[in-house]
Amino acid sequence: MVLSEAYIPSNITGGEMVNMVGQVLESHKITFHEDELSHEGLGHNKALHITVQCEGYFITRILIGGGSSLNICPLVTLKKLGKGLHKIKDGAINVKSFDGSQRSTIGEISLCLQMGPTWFDIDYQVIVVPASYNLLLGQPWIHAVGAVVSTLH
Numbered sequence: 001m002v003l004s005e006a007y008i009p010s011n012i013t014g015g016e017m018v019n020m021v022g023q024v025l026e027s028h029k030i031t032f033h034e035d036e037l038s039h040e041g042l043g044h045n046k047a048l049h050i051t052v053q054c055e056g057y058f059i060t061r062i063l064i065g066g067g068s069s070l071n072i073c074p075l076v077t078l079k080k081l082g083k084g085l086h087k088i089k090d091g092a093i094n095v096k097s098f099d100g101s102q103r104s105t106i107g108e109i110s111l112c113l114q115m116g117p118t119w120f121d122i123d124y125q126v127i128v129v130p131a132s133y134n135l136l137l138g139q140p141w142i143h144a145v146g147a148v149v150s151t152l153h
Contacts, residue, residue, distance in 0.1 A: 008020070047063055047064075047133075048063070048064040049063055049064070049133070050062045050115070052113040052114060052115050052135075053113065053114040054081060054111055054112065054113050055081060055111075055112070057081060059134050059135060060134065061132070061134045062133065062134060062135045062137060063133035063136045064137050064147075064149055065136050065137065065138050066138075066139065066142060067098075068136055068139060069138060069139050069140075070124075070125045070138050070140065071122055071124045071137055071140050072124060072135070072138065073111070073124035073126050073127070073136075074127060074128070074129050074130075074131045074133075074134070074135075075106065075126055075129075076131075077134045077135060081111075083109065085106075087109055088107040088108065088109050088126050089107050089108045091105075091108050092104050092105050092106060092107055093105050095125065095127065103129065105125040105126055105127045106127065106128065107126055108123055108124065108125055108126065109123070109124055109126055110122065111135075113135075120144075123140070
């Protein structure tokens with residue numbers, strides 16, 4: 001918490017404290033404006049994608065998938081990062097794809113991603129799949145970071 005590291009004078013009044021906390025919270029707030037909506041407006045159905053940095057590479061088309069119970073890394077993404085198969089930990093599991101088909105994962109790998117100023121160590125299930133995304137951040141990541149996912153903007 002920011003205030004645990006801030007210097008707060010002992011003679012501060014309650015009103016001054018409220019003002020200080022309000023300024024800290026306001027400076028860390030993310031807001032959106034109606035003019036930032038796509039031309040489809042509220043009716044769009046586009047997925048939420050972000051770009052991150054990983055081991056010196058920028059990775060685009062990171063899908064935030066609130067309906068996924070796993071973080072997924074297609075094998076092709078690992079190859080583009082120069083990661084060998086020996087980096088994948090054993091532990092193949094069967095997963096159900098969004099289209100209902102069953103697939104088996106190769107195993108698990110941990111990748112460190114930078115999003116803005118913050119670094120995240122994320123465990124992914126590696127799968128051989130043709131995908132329209134380079135990584136999928138599912139509920140394990142969303143819950144771990146306390147994110148609230150909104151695809152509107």
